[in-house]
Amino acid sequence: MTIHRWTWQSKLTFTLAAALILILALVPAFASDSVNERLTVLFIYVILAAMWNAMAGYGGLVSIGNQLFFGLGAYMTIRLADAGINPFAAMVLGAVIVAGLSWVLSLFMLHLRAGEFAIGMWVLASIAHLCVNLDPLIQGETGTSLISLNAYAIADRRMMIFWAALIGMVGLLALLFAVLRTPSGLAMQAIRDNEEAADSIGVNPMRTKRLFFVLAGFGTAVAGALWLAQVSAFQPKTYFSVQWTAYMIFMVLVGGLGRFEGAILGALIFFAAETWFAATGVWYLIGLGAAALLFSLLLPKGLWGWIATRTGVSLMPLGYRVHMETPSK
Amino acid sequence: MTGAATQAGPEARLTGAGIHKSYGSLPVLNGIDFSLTSNEAVGIIGPNGAGKSTLLSVLSGATPPTQGTIQLNGSDVSDLPARDRAAHGLVRTHQIPKPFSGITIFENVLVAATHAGARRKGEAYDLALDALDVCGMLPVANRPAESVGLLDRKRLELARALATSPRLLLLDEIGGGLTDAEASELVDTIRSLRARGIGIVWIEHIVRILLQVAERLVCMDAGRIIAEGDPETVMTDAQVVSAYLGGAPA
Numbered sequence A: 001m002t003i004h005r006w007t008w009q010s011k012l013t014f015t016l017a018a019a020l021i022l023i024l025a026l027v028p029a030f031a032s033d034s035v036n037e038r039l040t041v042l043f044i045y046v047i048l049a050a051m052w053n054a055m056a057g058y059g060g061l062v063s064i065g066n067q068l069f070f071g072l073g074a075y076m077t078i079r080l081a082d083a084g085i086n087p088f089a090a091m092v093l094g095a096v097i098v099a100g101l102s103w104v105l106s107l108f109m110l111h112l113r114a115g116e117f118a119i120g121m122w123v124l125a126s127i128a129h130l131c132v133n134l135d136p137l138i139q140g141e142t143g144t145s146l147i148s149l150n151a152y153a154i155a156d157r158r159m160m161i162f163w164a165a166l167i168g169m170v171g172l173l174a175l176l177f178a179v180l181r182t183p184s185g186l187a188m189q190a191i192r193d194n195e196e197a198a199d200s201i202g203v204n205p206m207r208t209k210r211l212f213f214v215l216a217g218f219g220t221a222v223a224g225a226l227w228l229a230q231v232s233a234f235q236p237k238t239y240f241s242v243q244w245t246a247y248m249i250f251m252v253l254v255g256g257l258g259r260f261e262g263a264i265l266g267a268l269i270f271f272a273a274e275t276w277f278a279a280t281g282v283w284y285l286i287g288l289g290a291a292a293l294l295f296s297l298l299l300p301k302g303l304w305g306w307i308a309t310r311t312g313v314s315l316m317p318l319g320y321r322v323h324m325e326t327p328s329k
Numbered sequence B: 001m002t003g004a005a006t007q008a009g010p011e012a013r014l015t016g017a018g019i020h021k022s023y024g025s026l027p028v029l030n031g032i033d034f035s036l037t038s039n040e041a042v043g044i045i046g047p048n049g050a051g052k053s054t055l056l057s058v059l060s061g062a063t064p065p066t067q068g069t070i071q072l073n074g075s076d077v078s079d080l081p082a083r084d085r086a087a088h089g090l091v092r093t094h095q096i097p098k099p100f101s102g103i104t105i106f107e108n109v110l111v112a113a114t115h116a117g118a119r120r121k122g123e124a125y126d127l128a129l130d131a132l133d134v135c136g137m138l139p140v141a142n143r144p145a146e147s148v149g150l151l152d153r154k155r156l157e158l159a160r161a162l163a164t165s166p167r168l169l170l171l172d173e174i175g176g177g178l179t180d181a182e183a184s185e186l187v188d189t190i191r192s193l194r195a196r197g198i199g200i201v202w203i204e205h206i207v208r209i210l211l212q213v214a215e216r217l218v219c220m221d222a223g224r225i226i227a228e229g230d231p232e233t234v235m236t237d238a239q240v241v242s243a244y245l246g247g248a249p250a
């Protein structure tokens, strides 16, 4: 008997993904500004979906307050850049600080049970929003902007932000994939399915959940910092809005909760819907709501869940397959 | 046989002294003294609601006792969570199976092997495969746990506990609803574990099965041990007959 973790499909997927990333890296050389900007947005959506999925899909940590990390990531970037740090370095450092803060928050947040945790995260996001408003640098809801980015010429700036978002997305997806494939990744899924049973066989639920909470805090903060770089303006209420978490939930539910490919697919679908229909205003929102409803009724495992169960395909496998060699000799 | 071959090392011993447990105002355990070594198989019987499962929960660390102490290999583990007791070789199964339904049978068992049983990756694979083999679950190793029936879920409880390479194994009604053939297979399995030097507590209603394995029998009623000792003697004890068997000797 042997244990296998890769399939030929997954090897092909990763080869194609590597090629795609290379092509994407060259996009700024030939594509228009608006294409660059839209792709940057797509990369940020993929990060947001993957990080929410990391918590809810693999850890059962359903949160409606992940705008906390998003807003703080942007805010820390503003703060550090104001202190004279290079804006791109500030984005990374800001996300690291948010990760540290998530570690502190995890000490009490992870003791909350399902619904309490979800709401508690929202409450925390609201408190953070209020605190950020108190910072004179932000000027209340008037907001401020990441002016230090103006040191770069506009074309250079756009290209650098594009690459930062691409690197951020690829790096965070790779990190999440790697973590999910460690014993802690499997333990996290065990905790999601039955915490008491996981504890009974040696798993430390608190430590494992903390790993995922901090990872999601870090990744979502990177997304917030990238968003700030992209739009430049920082108004607290647009960053600490629950709308961000609503988008994350939509992407993950439509793509497939607890499926690595699902979050990416969901982000693509959401991005396409926004690109084509956002101009229709209220109908766009009604459409999103209806789509979410239809998916939860008809395809509860999301689009990727439906595809994977029907075809048995696994492009980015996290699990283990036991192969029985038939004793032929 | 791979990984979890015969357990070496000195005898393991679990002792619970003066254990009381209440849920709110409801007393469930009323002063239990119980011990188990890695050199014996003990059966526990008693009517529904006697507190048998609660005793396993308290001994394994799933829930703290209201009063009393628990010792494992001579040290007080009363405040140690279940995961740490599992790392020290004490593990239990659940009467109502608690599978990790979103992952495969093999992955369920692998979680146990990587977190309590083994240190190195290859060793964990061997432990997990061996545990599945012992429980006859290799054919369903790649099935999602949510897709298997109650019988396999019960087997999975045993396989998962086994993958922690326990010295002391607490089993809670893993034999309910079995056919005669399946039951005698289970008896063989438990005997083979006993032969590996694993100490066993087995709660079961089907006394006939239990008597094929247990060297000592404990009968509980209303949170107390009402009889204990040689199985034949316990089964004919007047209190046991009236409390558990409803008046007619088995």
Ligand SMILES: Nc1ncnc2c1ncn2[C@@H]1O[C@H](COP(=O)(O)OP(=O)(O)O)[C@@H](O)[C@H]1O
Binding pocket: B023, B026, B028, B046, B047, B048, B049, B050, B051, B052, B053, B054, B055
């Ligand atoms: N978590 C709990 N909360 C409240 N009461 C419980 C709990 N677990 C068990 N009980 C009660 O404790 C008593 C003993 O239950 P249990 O230990 O499961 O008995 P047995 O396994 O012998 O059938 C029952 O009356 C049951 O209702």
Ligand SMILES: [Mg+2]
Binding pocket: B052, B053, B054, B095, B172
């Ligand atoms: Mg019971």
